[in-house]
Amino acid sequence: MSHLKSARWSKWTIAMTVGGWIFLGTMSYLQIPLYRQIWWFVLLAIAFGWLWACLWTFTAVISYLSVQAYARAAIALVIAVTLGAVIWRVDWRTTFIDSTLRLHQASFAELATAYREGKPLEPPWWMKYLSINGEVQAQEHGLYLPIYRDEWRSENGSGLAYFPSRPSNDYLIQTAEGDIGRPIRDLGDGWWWVE
Numbered sequence: 001m002s003h004l005k006s007a008r009w010s011k012w013t014i015a016m017t018v019g020g021w022i023f024l025g026t027m028s029y030l031q032i033p034l035y036r037q038i039w040w041f042v043l044l045a046i047a048f049g050w051l052w053a054c055l056w057t058f059t060a061v062i063s064y065l066s067v068q069a070y071a072r073a074a075i076a077l078v079i080a081v082t083l084g085a086v087i088w089r090v091d092w093r094t095t096f097i098d099s100t101l102r103l104h105q106a107s108f109a110e111l112a113t114a115y116r117e118g119k120p121l122e123p124p125w126w127m128k129y130l131s132i133n134g135e136v137q138a139q140e141h142g143l144y145l146p147i148y149r150d151e152w153r154s155e156n157g158s159g160l161a162y163f164p165s166r167p168s169n170d171y172l173i174q175t176a177e178g179d180i181g182r183p184i185r186d187l188g189d190g191w192w193w194v195e
Contacts, residue, residue: 020049057080146158160193
């Protein structure tokens with residue numbers, strides 16, 4: 001009977017450990033949309049994810065050690081350390097922005113076409129999770145979608161910009177009321193990261 005309880009506890013521990021790492025990865029990836037909706041919740045959710053993943057990993061390793069399953073304990077620890085290092089090192093904001101551009105290529109292409117043709121810019125509903133309040137700004141040199149802005153004084157900002165032709169260092173985009181940005185990283189199809 002105790003062997004059955006031990007097997008159930010082991011499965012429960014593994015499920016909670018895996019769930020913690022999945023939760024942590026998901027919260028890390030979704031920092032930008034979560035921040036747009038409930039800014040005070042993001043750091044708490046990520047901290048909770050780290051706590052959940054680490055505590056349940058520790059519990060799993062200890063439970064394997066208690067039944068002298070040393071190889072399983074070592075494997076669980078190596079997997080957890082590897083996952084932790086990957087999640088810690090990845091630039092999740094850049095990953096989210098790049099994957100959103102790839103996932104919604106058609107929508108970004110429509111915005112670029114509307115800008116080039118001088119038509120009204122109608123951003124899709126989901127853009128409010130990426131751009132500040134779903135804003136899209138037509139400027140002299142290109143189209144600008146603000147992603148980050150100092151909300152307190154509006155002294156600096158960064159975001160995505162579309163340029164009809166390859167930009168030079170002379171291309172400037174107003175990223176906030178008190179800040180001018182330059183294209184930093186080419187994202188493809190005329191879209192650039194601007195800071």
